[in-house]
Amino acid sequence: MTEEKALIKLENVWKIYQLGKVDLEILKGISLEIAPGSFVVILGPSGSGKSTLLHIIGLLDTPTKGKVFLRNQDTSQLSEDELAQIRGRKIGFIFQQFNLLQNLTALENVMIPMVFQGISEKERKNRAEFLLESVGLKERMTHRPFELSGGEQQRIAIARSLSNNPEVIVADEPTGNLDSTTGQKIMETLINLHEKEQKTIIVVTHDPTIADYSEQIINIKDGQLVSNHLTTEKVLWEK
Numbered sequence: 001m002t003e004e005k006a007l008i009k010l011e012n013v014w015k016i017y018q019l020g021k022v023d024l025e026i027l028k029g030i031s032l033e034i035a036p037g038s039f040v041v042i043l044g045p046s047g048s049g050k051s052t053l054l055h056i057i058g059l060l061d062t063p064t065k066g067k068v069f070l071r072n073q074d075t076s077q078l079s080e081d082e083l084a085q086i087r088g089r090k091i092g093f094i095f096q097q098f099n100l101l102q103n104l105t106a107l108e109n110v111m112i113p114m115v116f117q118g119i120s121e122k123e124r125k126n127r128a129e130f131l132l133e134s135v136g137l138k139e140r141m142t143h144r145p146f147e148l149s150g151g152e153q154q155r156i157a158i159a160r161s162l163s164n165n166p167e168v169i170v171a172d173e174p175t176g177n178l179d180s181t182t183g184q185k186i187m188e189t190l191i192n193l194h195e196k197e198q199k200t201i202i203v204v205t206h207d208p209t210i211a212d213y214s215e216q217i218i219n220i221k222d223g224q225l226v227s228n229h230l231t232t233e234k235v236l237w238e239k
Helices: 050-057 080-090 106-115 121-134 150-161 180-197 208-213
Strands: 008-019 022-034 039-043 065-070 091-095 168-172 200-205 216-221 224-230
Touching: 008 050, 022 050, 022 065, 022 216, 022 224, 039 050, 039 180, 039 208, 050 168, 050 200, 080 091, 091 150, 106 121, 106 150, 121 150, 150 180, 168 180, 180 200, 180 208, 200 208
Parallel strands: 039 200, 039 216, 091 168, 168 200
Antiparallel strands: 008 022, 008 065, 216 224
16 A cells, blocks of 8 residues: 555554653554555554554554654644644544543533534534434433443444544444443444445454454554454455
């Protein structure tokens, strides 16, 4: 894949934390490319650095060394305000802990990211209603998170991640707090977004079975890239 065709490109990315006089190397020289419209799974055991890698890909964190390109733009030298603007417009986030505001309804949680993009209240409400209906929560819009199941909360989080129609959705262990049946439904929701809306989906997991959903599998261990390959196997996509 050439740089021109890559949506996201990491070039010799390191992430190092200083603990007193000790350097803790979380990522060690990671280089990879992600094509637009692809479904990518990042695999690795606990402590391998996969969540840190996802945060750097999603521009939630910056590398200690190396460069991160988004559509050929070097984001490594941008200010936090500039990164926040790109995140708000181009990247949606889904987390293992859902990260919903408990005192707000499902509808209000989905509307929040649109506030920062200057979208009118009427348009925010209409889009949030549409997104919640699209993930099967039409009857749950006025419920607060504590009134809903884990799977329903994660579907709210998916709807929220789509509120600003991002090009990329990054998901950090999105099925980690769910039972296997509910987790599969969440993955099918993400696949549907990928197939019908051509969203680029990047999922971090320690569960190798989720790799069955992917077109690109990235394996990391101890902060290093172990393997990075494309796959044409889409067994679960055909169910």
